[in-house]
Amino acid sequence: MPLKMTRWGQLLIFLGILGCSRAKPPEIAPETGPVIAAVTVEPEVAYFKDETTDSGVVFSYQNGEKSADHYSILESLGGGAGVLDFDGDGLLDLFLPGGGGFAGADKKTIVGYPCALFRNLGANKFQEVTAAAGLQSLAGGKPWFYSHGVAVADYDRDGWPDLLVTGWGGVALFRNVPFDPAHPGAGRRYEDATEKAGLSQGITWATSAAFADLDGDGYPDLYLCQYVDWSWLKHPLCHYDGKTPDVCPPKNFDGLAHKLFRNTGQGKFSDVSQESGLRPGGPNQSKGLGVVIVDVDGDGKPDIYVANDTVDNFLYLNVSKPGAIRLDERGLVSAVARDDRGNPNGSMGVAAGDPLRSGKPALWVTNYENELHMLYRNYSTPGRPVFNPYSIAAGIGAIGQKFVGWGTGFLDVDHDGWEDLFVANGHAIRHPAGKSANRWQHPVLLLNKNGQKFRDASQQIGDYSTAPRLGRGVAFGDLDNDGHTDLVISHLNEPVALLRGVGAQGNHWLGLQLEAQGHACSVGAKAVWEANGQRQTRFVMGGGSYASSSDRRLLFGLGQEASGLLTVTWPNGTVQKFANLMVDRYYRMVEGSPQAEIGTGPRK
């Protein structure tokens, strides 16, 4: 029977869906096929234990949506978390940005909510010390601004960690000072040094920040991501389903130019954004959310990788000379500006690590839904950064593209010597269109299987992952100094979570605290552990994750190896080798000192 082309057939050809059609009888055979995906539930043990409830940390970042239905893009960013040993007792304390809300008759006065500092008392107990540490307000009792992120560095090189808080309308720099100068170790507090340091002006909307010594003078300089040019005067309302108001995407706004401040070494920062070669803002530029600083090309100078939202990411190659910071943006030509298909992504969180054991830092960036989180394999040589997208090859595509990823980082949860990945997820808009991704999302843990592929082990995160979350920033740090990386996760309008790393029982580990001479900034240093012909590399980094500051100590998972050779390369190129180190402990290594000192815990 001759079959002419039919109208619906033509329609289907138009739709491009006739690929495998063929004439069939109208009756449908009672054949069934799989419709629902098989879910693999693995019975393995959890790698984390949620210890928030007993910890004494009761704190929620607020974005203001409860006080007004503005659906402003300001509300979508959320906040991060910081871990730092502010009092020098060897235990990492927590700093948590508080966010903000809307006040006034029209609810259009943007107000900040207080941030919080929790002192680590040990044994998983924390005590809030915000007021005692002088962080209840800004200088002169001025209230907090609407905050997002935190960065930690010893900017004045006095050996104590200082604190930078980012947010809408500005930043605040807090200097770590003693209560009693005569007894610096007897108690510490923070004093607002923003104005004194020259950081009180010219900042519109700062998100993530990172410190690193870019010009080689030992003092940490400051890179500041800025987001978009939003205000009440530029506040469109968007509807994704045609009727429900929601937060507009960043495409509706111009990107703000980022900021680079050079640390003068005199307690001040000078704005060198222009002369250093930072890219300008604009409709398709610079919508910065995440930043990590690490030496990507192995020339000894820390380089800057920036996650921008919906526009090209930046890779600033550091070509500075002493006293003059100069950056050369090489994102596109090194293939880390876009995804594997050449599309700029909605990038949020960033990390660097060596999950493939190439000895060079791979870059990792978390993206929006319908996009792959991107892992970029590093093929760089000094002066020539070259990367290749590697997410597909690493099996990361297996998690699908339904997540909106934020805080993230490499960590070796099972101490097998292969760095794994954690991602906190949560949608950026309030009403993801009906059947689209959910606003509340589960976190993701990707286990690195010997550098061959990553396996989705999100089921093994533990009880925290049983409920979906509105995840944002994550700080990674060993809060109890047991060699397991713990997580501090900030959520939108929901309590911060503390997850204690409990995996990898039986495997060995080694922790390092690298201290450059004279309390100089050690970002750019790296450590290589060699055992049995295998090499692992860890890098001292600035920034990372999203709006958060993590433990700067380096952790190696050693598996069953209990001996090996450690080589430390300092930012100035000096190389030191350490043998006969004992495992399952931290060492403090000071540049130039031939002996590694068994560490008691972190300070900066």
Added chain:
Amino acid sequence: MVIDWRNRIRRPRLAILLAVLGVVVAGYAVFFFMERHKFNLLLTDGKAMLAAREYATASELLERYLVGRPADTGARLLAARAARQTRAYADARGHLRRCLADGGESEAIAVEEKLLAVLQGDEGPVGGLRQRAKLDDDLALVILEVLVQHDLNTYQLGAALEGFTRYLTHRPDDLHALLGRAFVWERFMSFADALEDYRKAVAAHPASERARLKLADSLLVVGTPEEALIHYRWLDEHGAGHPPVRLGLARCYRRLAEVEKANALLDGLVAEFPNHGETLWELGELNLEQGRLLVAEPLLRKAAALRPFDRRVHYGLYRCLLQQDRTAEAAVVDARVKQIDADMASLNAIRAAVIKEPDNADLRCEGGLIFLRHGEHEEGQRWLRLALRLDPQCEKARAALATEANRPPTPGASR
């Protein structure tokens, strides 16, 4: 006992006569019944084919039915619809005239005439038909089928989406409407909604290879390769191991880091279809990420030549050249990527404008020319034909279509 043989002989003759008569009558009855049954069967089958959208078959069956039942106006209307669907517009009009003369249902005939007019480029009846389609009856569904096609052809995606949705309200399991709406969702970049329609299509029509392939392809974009793999495997095992299925399987394996399996499948496909750009690109990317740059480059170069409009392919080649430090050559490819980006931005603007101004011939023409420049000849020609329909004086469209008509065929995309 005496037997009267003469009477006995006479009676059988009568009996035989009667029997023959009976056989004739019965035969005629059977013939009459069979004929009637045959016509009924033709009508039933014709309707079934129409419902199954096998319009050519439906048309043939209904024509045969009407030979025996020429006065059946209901069947004649169906025959007109079937003829319309096979683009036999003159036949359709003939049926409608006869139907009207025989006292057929006047509204249905009038609607059918309007549908014919719309399909032949007359925009006049569209507004009225849209109104009529809002009524809750079978005729509304007939109208919607034509209107969504009209809306897709004229890139009125919002209206098409509404049409599909209205249609699905009445026939929620309709395969073609589900696939059609999913297509529109994809054009709106609403992939999760598209995925849901593909899932519904497979749930309602589990044996449909077309639906399952679309679902699998969609899962590779918005689902997980693990779930996509299940459906590709099903297609492969059920005899649909044609190139798109094998390519899908390879993509799943690549995403699941099963490199060797992916490599083997892609090698096989490239050997079999050396001019299939998508496959060449996939294999080129696989080699690129494995650091086999010299293997990747010729694959990507060939893919780029076959897919001049595909930025993914050109971006892959660009990265491949960059990694080899051949920056000058990379810059040339990068320029092509930027040109594609610029064209895509223009095209997106044109698409958005077309939704607001569907009758703007200049926009259609401009869009068509971009498609042609990208090597998307079929789509370009469609846009240009639309431009000409809207403005027969549109010289640019006419000239471009003339050039297209003289264009030598490109090497087979599949082989």
